[in-house]
Amino acid sequence: MNISSQLALTAKTNPMKEAYIFEGDSKTYAELNAAINAFATGLENMGISQGDHVGLVVGNSPYFVLGLYGAARIGATVIPINPIYTPDELSYILRDGDVKAIITLDLLVPLFEKLHGHLPLTEHYIICETPDGKEKAKDFPVEQLSVYPKLKSFTSVMASGSFTYEGPELKDDDVAVILYTSGTTGKPKGAMLTHKNLYRNAKDSADFLKMNETDKVVATLPMFHVFCLTVALNAPLMNGATVIIVPRFSPQVIFDVVKEYEATVFAGVPTMYNFLLQSPGDVEDLKSLRLCISGGASMPVALLKNFEKKYNVIISEGYGLSEASPVTCFNPLDKPRKAGSIGTTIVNVENKVVNELGEEVAPGEVGELIVRGPNVMSGYYKMPEETASAIRDGWLYTGDLAKMDEDGYFYIVDRKKDMIIVGGYNVYPREVEEVLYSHENVVEVAVVGVPDPQFGEAIKCFVVTNTQMNESDLLGYCAERLAKYKVPTSIEFLEELPKNTTGKILRRALKEKLGV
Structure with missing residues (x-):
């Protein structure tokens, strides 16, 4: 079973159930499945086949759903990409990912006109219409572009297909999706997720x-x-x-x-x-x-x-990472939820906390969280050394510091690389951030380590507040609640903190701002 075949099964057993709603429009499972078949066979008619790589550069819309499930149905590998990436970021992923066809927005055609000379393997650009794109097209002679012969509309690809389709037999270990990591430790790496990875983690998460x-x-x-x-x-x-x-x-x-x-x-x-x-x-x-x-x-x-x-x-906090498809933990719904915890291990997955030697540590002790299960990626695309470093003896090493309590609930202490060492003492940024978040006037906070000639590193905080505050008041607030070596040495007030497209605060950007 895989995500595409499971959706087809639902279309047979519950055809009139609404599958999605988008801006007032809705489609049933039967309608969605027929559209997926049409797009899948349209891709085949273009020459896209099992094992080919398809870039998916669109935002949240039915285009994404049809692109993902349509490509999956013919056994192609989908590479989802953030449509607001810079030309360099896009070019790197599309070249590294050996992409043969790109599904993208009409608004991005000028960008791909500049890039396509650097993408020799890309044979097709499937263009999705948007209201803004159609308006701009009135003054934009697309047919004069050098990329024009490779352009096809999403609608025409659908129209060339068939509403009925069986598709090839897909193996569990075939790569369904390559997700490029955010590249916090260098160039983005493509995590290869198989059909089994995606289906198993989605099904287990839904059941949990x-x-x-x-x-x-x-x-x-x-x-x-x-x-x-x-x-x-x-x-x-x-x-x-x-x-x-x-x-x-x-x-x-x-x-x-x-x-x-x-x-x-x-x-x-x-x-x-x-x-x-x-x-x-x-x-x-x-x-x-x-x-x-x-x-x-x-x-x-x-x-x-x-x-x-x-x-x-209630909020059920969980934990995951791209390399694990992503979910490994959630706070359970039928047992007590523990604030600050990422919850317990979901079914079919194993989590444990280990020391530097890979040995499991006792409850309450901090170590690296490692994961094993049918959700763990097959490896990084074209990166055997990085794969061998991340997956050892079947276990995925997450790079996150964690601890487990006596009841089997896990707690993320911090990213291994973000730990601050003050005079030989370990300080986890999250611990300091939690204290600052408990102040009624603090809206957002991020803590980073900065060089210090006396203690090796010092703690600096970036804070967003909902009213004007001064540094000494917040430092005093921290001093009342933290050991002396954990108290920040400086606080900088900002109007907002830098975030990525998912809303995650970027400590890396703050460190770059400081030149550390």
Whole structure:
């Protein structure tokens, strides 16, 4: 079984169930499955076949769903990419990923006109129409571009296909998706996720979160990111739920969408919950939600408690990474939820905390979190050495420092590379951040280590507040709640913190700002 065949099965057993809603339009599972068949056979008619690589450079829309599932149905490998990447970022991934066809937006045609000379393996550009793109096309002579012979409209590819299609037999270990990591430690690496990886993690996540055909799941996280891809798209579609596709996040849009469609599940990163908390919404706006899911970054305990109190809905924090498809843990729904914890291991996955020798440590001790299961990638594309370093004896080494309590709940302490050493003492940025988040006037915070001639490293904080504050007051607040060596030496106030497209705070950008 794989995500494409499971969707086809749902289309047979429950054809009239809504599969997705997008900007007032909806499609049933039968309609979606027929459209997937049409796009899949359209790709085959173009010469795209099993094993070919297809770039998917679109935002949250039905185009993404059809592109992903259509390519998967013929056994092609999909490479989802952030459409706002710079030309250099796009070019690197498309070249490294050996992409034969690119599904992209009409607005990006001028960009690919500049890039296509650097993409010799790319034979086709499948262009998705957007309202803004159609308006600009009136003054833009596309037929004069040198890339024009390679352009085909998404609509024409669909029209050339067939609504009925069986497709080739796909093996569990065939690569379904290559997800390029954000490249925090160098050039992005392509994590190869197999059909088994994607299906198993989506199904296990959906079952763990008790998703079923009565659920309506809000997908506003970027679909090209593994969190949304699995938890808010594939997981609900595996269990016959409805996906509410939201092109971009804004608090008011989320309030409106949840209320209008009576959504039951919302998935977001901590900054999204922070924006919703700071917005003038009330409990009535989100009263239909039975569950909120948080991932992508650690959820500050104060934020979690304040959000749950205001909106009367629980947040199940989980953990994952691209290389694990991504989910390995979630806070359970049938047992106590522990604030600050990423929860317990989901079914079919193993997590453990180990020391530098790879030996499991006792409960409460900090070590590196490692993972094993059917969700772990087959390796990094064209990077055997990096693969061997990340996967050892069947275990994926995450690079995250964690601990496990006596009840089997895991806690992320910090990224291994972000740990700060002050005078020989280990300081985990998250611990300092949690204290600052507990201050009623602190909205966002990020902690980094900076060089210090006396202690090796010192602690610097970047803080966003909801009212004017001075540094000495916040330093005093920390001094009352932290050991002396954990107290920041300086605080810089900013209007906002740098974030990536998923809303994750970028410590790396702050370090670059400081030149460290």
